[in-house]
Amino acid sequence: MRTIYLDHAGATPVRNEVFSAMSPYLQDVYGNPSSIHHKGREAYDAVTKARTEIAQALEVSPNEIIFTSGGTEANNLALRGVAQNVRLTKSHILVSAIEHKSVLETAHTLSQQGFEVEYIPVDEYGMVHVEDVVTRVRNDTLLISIMYANNEIGTIEPIAEIAEALHEKFGNARPLFHTDACQAPGQLKVSPHELGVDLMTLNSGKIYGPKGVGMLYVREGVCITPQIVGGEQERHLRAGTENVAGIVGFARALTLATEEQATTAVHLSSLRDTFIYSIRMEGFGAILNGHETERLPGNIHFSFPAIEGEALVLLLDSHGICASTGSACNAHDLLPSHVLRATKRAGEHIHGSLRLTLGRSTTEEELEITLKTLIACVERLRALSPLPLKL
Amino acid sequence: MRTIYLDHAGATPVRNEVFSAMSPYLQDVYGNPSSIHHKGREAYDAVTKARTEIAQALEVSPNEIIFTSGGTEANNLALRGVAQNVRLTKSHILVSAIEHKSVLETAHTLSQQGFEVEYIPVDEYGMVHVEDVVTRVRNDTLLISIMYANNEIGTIEPIAEIAEALHEKFGNARPLFHTDACQAPGQLKVSPHELGVDLMTLNSGKIYGPKGVGMLYVREGVCITPQIVGGEQERHLRAGTENVAGIVGFARALTLATEEQATTAVHLSSLRDTFIYSIRMEGFGAILNGHETERLPGNIHFSFPAIEGEALVLLLDSHGICASTGSACNAHDLLPSHVLRATKRAGEHIHGSLRLTLGRSTTEEELEITLKTLIACVERLRALSPLPLKL
Numbered sequence: 001m002r003t004i005y006l007d008h009a010g011a012t013p014v015r016n017e018v019f020s021a022m023s024p025y026l027q028d029v030y031g032n033p034s035s036i037h038h039k040g041r042e043a044y045d046a047v048t049k050a051r052t053e054i055a056q057a058l059e060v061s062p063n064e065i066i067f068t069s070g071g072t073e074a075n076n077l078a079l080r081g082v083a084q085n086v087r088l089t090k091s092h093i094l095v096s097a098i099e100h101k102s103v104l105e106t107a108h109t110l111s112q113q114g115f116e117v118e119y120i121p122v123d124e125y126g127m128v129h130v131e132d133v134v135t136r137v138r139n140d141t142l143l144i145s146i147m148y149a150n151n152e153i154g155t156i157e158p159i160a161e162i163a164e165a166l167h168e169k170f171g172n173a174r175p176l177f178h179t180d181a182c183q184a185p186g187q188l189k190v191s192p193h194e195l196g197v198d199l200m201t202l203n204s205g206k207i208y209g210p211k212g213v214g215m216l217y218v219r220e221g222v223c224i225t226p227q228i229v230g231g232e233q234e235r236h237l238r239a240g241t242e243n244v245a246g247i248v249g250f251a252r253a254l255t256l257a258t259e260e261q262a263t264t265a266v267h268l269s270s271l272r273d274t275f276i277y278s279i280r281m282e283g284f285g286a287i288l289n290g291h292e293t294e295r296l297p298g299n300i301h302f303s304f305p306a307i308e309g310e311a312l313v314l315l316l317d318s319h320g321i322c323a324s325t326g327s328a329c330n331a332h333d334l335l336p337s338h339v340l341r342a343t344k345r346a347g348e349h350i351h352g353s354l355r356l357t358l359g360r361s362t363t364e365e366e367l368e369i370t371l372k373t374l375i376a377c378v379e380r381l382r383a384l385s386p387l388p389l390k391l
Numbered sequence: 392m393r394t395i396y397l398d399h400a401g402a403t404p405v406r407n408e409v410f411s412a413m414s415p416y417l418q419d420v421y422g423n424p425s426s427i428h429h430k431g432r433e434a435y436d437a438v439t440k441a442r443t444e445i446a447q448a449l450e451v452s453p454n455e456i457i458f459t460s461g462g463t464e465a466n467n468l469a470l471r472g473v474a475q476n477v478r479l480t481k482s483h484i485l486v487s488a489i490e491h492k493s494v495l496e497t498a499h500t501l502s503q504q505g506f507e508v509e510y511i512p513v514d515e516y517g518m519v520h521v522e523d524v525v526t527r528v529r530n531d532t533l534l535i536s537i538m539y540a541n542n543e544i545g546t547i548e549p550i551a552e553i554a555e556a557l558h559e560k561f562g563n564a565r566p567l568f569h570t571d572a573c574q575a576p577g578q579l580k581v582s583p584h585e586l587g588v589d590l591m592t593l594n595s596g597k598i599y600g601p602k603g604v605g606m607l608y609v610r611e612g613v614c615i616t617p618q619i620v621g622g623e624q625e626r627h628l629r630a631g632t633e634n635v636a637g638i639v640g641f642a643r644a645l646t647l648a649t650e651e652q653a654t655t656a657v658h659l660s661s662l663r664d665t666f667i668y669s670i671r672m673e674g675f676g677a678i679l680n681g682h683e684t685e686r687l688p689g690n691i692h693f694s695f696p697a698i699e700g701e702a703l704v705l706l707l708d709s710h711g712i713c714a715s716t717g718s719a720c721n722a723h724d725l726l727p728s729h730v731l732r733a734t735k736r737a738g739e740h741i742h743g744s745l746r747l748t749l750g751r752s753t754t755e756e757e758l759e760i761t762l763k764t765l766i767a768c769v770e771r772l773r774a775l776s777p778l779p780l781k782l
Contacts, residue, residue: 027405073460
């Protein structure tokens, strides 16, 4: 059976160009970048080149990049690294209610260690409002963490506006500002300077690079406490032999994503909008989650009242269509999504939710097949459903 | 120029079989193991299969394995994970003086957080003595960490004997016992049960697997506090999307290393002993560091009085020979090795040290060339040296 893959927010295929770029580093170039002989130096040079490429793509300095094992580690490092560094003087942390679990759970562990964590609400579209951030900032606020674009419902947060407001109101006394931008590259422009953030998380595995590598951008002058110690790598901020092949692949993936971002965004937005329009035309009670326009180009997220999201995903899968009810990280625990709960949707919408995330290879034809299959699946599940349907 | 690679303790080439095993997971099998559709399930199945293979190689249960981004992260997790879990009742930690920096620095950060860290000395061969461990154990000792085989001087520590003594003397009240076994697979038998340890670190990048992946064995019943949070992976003990390709490669590498261990050990020991004998026959004051017999089959470590180790490594490199002065993690900082210092060698020996670590591909012919080149390099450096030579 043909696979139609519409879960690009969960994982992306590794691009051929990326695999080709990585392959030598899984074969002939095997030195440890910390070794001083020529096999070590060629590995070191590869990491340096990758760092420079990433710095260029992000318009930052190479020494503002800390490679990690992925987005989750980078989010952990951002929050804990900043908190532990300034704990003597400040103890208040602001995070949005719709952050990825790796931000929310890290914030929670910090709250158990004496930090005060406050959650910034979102509106019904999953949008954080500038004033909801600014009014919560206190003298002892050390960090604000708000994601650039939500991984479940695709809402793009007003990061630059928030940064500007913080700058305007608090000047140099403003708290540090972190954004989890894992979903953004290739779909949105990703520039820490333009966004006005001090720290930013990226993940290779979400942008057609290999899994197991990511990074934290840390603006020059911002100090963080390392979380993995015992080596001089990453300027002593993250110990452990560099994942050379992974880093090389990540750099290639980010460079390509950046180069193609404008084109990809137009292409995906057009596919997305056609699909959303078509579903609505079907008139079977589908409710769009997330924002109408401030939305990741590749994100489609609907609730279908009176059915279970998991059942829908499994039924679509039996037709070869890969979709998701929300974040892949939540997929196995069957709990209602904390993101939808934060938008204050009714319970029945939460359970009947479906996320389709489009990617580079997604075609109009694939989405036409998906639409037909989806309609059939929803009808079949509704026929079986014990839940009342009020359209 | 031909490369003779004798830095296998620093990094190993990825085996062809490992690269072949990994490749599909960097191409067609790209799902997120947490996704419930078929692309997710095939990734999940690959991780499960790899975990089972590793469990079989180590003779442990699959749910005793926590995948990490490498040996350094696993060592950090072992110490901090155990310490944070039992901090209310116990606060004393024992580590040997010759541990890898990722153990020593993690122990140091714990000492800044109120834990008491005590260092177990080693003898002139880098050997920990059982009684030096047992006599230091107190009622409030929560963890002992002693590496299985030292990465610099190759000394194999009496882990099983220590475990037995702890069991005998303290019974169920004994502290948890962790070993960093990163250097062992393929050279020594690696079985947590036979070693009698509760926690054990392994690193894929040291055993002909990819860099950027490793694991911590945690015996069933031992509780640790996770250090990277925000996802259900690894039974909630290590969050973040699994490095699927890396884990698959690691499993293949460990399986092969285990299958071939006995043969490889005989082959490497023979090459090693011939080389050590030949150097001694040259009679130019070379001093063997580490233990005469309780030594990693692939490890050769000499001090050459009156020369600088870094100069020797660079000169050998100019002849195509990749060697090291000690741990790759120390290579760039030019500090004297903490391992040699712990063996109480005189300062001049520390600086003139050379580590040659043999691997699967190492041949007799390569070592003959290396011996000749080494003699010439040592003579040349001694001719240039301002240091007095007392043979």
